[in-house]
Amino acid sequence: MAGINMQQLMKQAQQMQKKLAEAQESMNEVTVDASAGGGMVKVTVDGNMQLQSVTIDPDALDPEDVDMLQDMIVAAVNEAYRGVAEIANKRMSAATGGMGAGMPGMPF
Template sequence: MPNMNQMMQQARKMQQQLAEAQASLQSQTVDASAGGGMVKVTVGGDMELKSIQIDPEAVDPDDIEMLQDMIVAAVNEGFRGVEELANRQMGAITGGLNIPGMPF
């Protein structure tokens, strides 16, 4: 039967590692694009849109809907990238366990 003190120490160590990984994630960014690079975004690990760049050629006054779609696609791709980054970092610590209360 496992030693309860050892299990508690391991749990505290994992908790500390998770907190460190979350703090590290906050300072990281993910770049994403859509429309063949005509719309580029940077999303922070805090799930905040940091920047957006739009190629002037993407701005067609007769087709604003396409530009809007490219922006949405790029931002969503950025958010997915952050989620994947978080899952990799957290999964490396938890061994793939789904821990309640963890954001990813």
């Protein structure tokens, strides 16, 4: 393996590992708000993909149409999850110089 400096490769791997850890740590500060039904359902998800809050406008409470409310909740949560995943992908890609997209075992 002419020309390959193992010490340099190890140093680069350690730098990338540090950047990944920093990017992952920075996700602790992330919150994403999303809504559905014209704002009738609002949710907040943190950077660790944990649902933090759900706010439902009283006008959305129709005992005759529970399915619609359930659909709005699912839509808002999924939108928030997509937002967190997008932020995580950008940060991980920046940390790995674009090599990290779609890394196995990563939740984003």
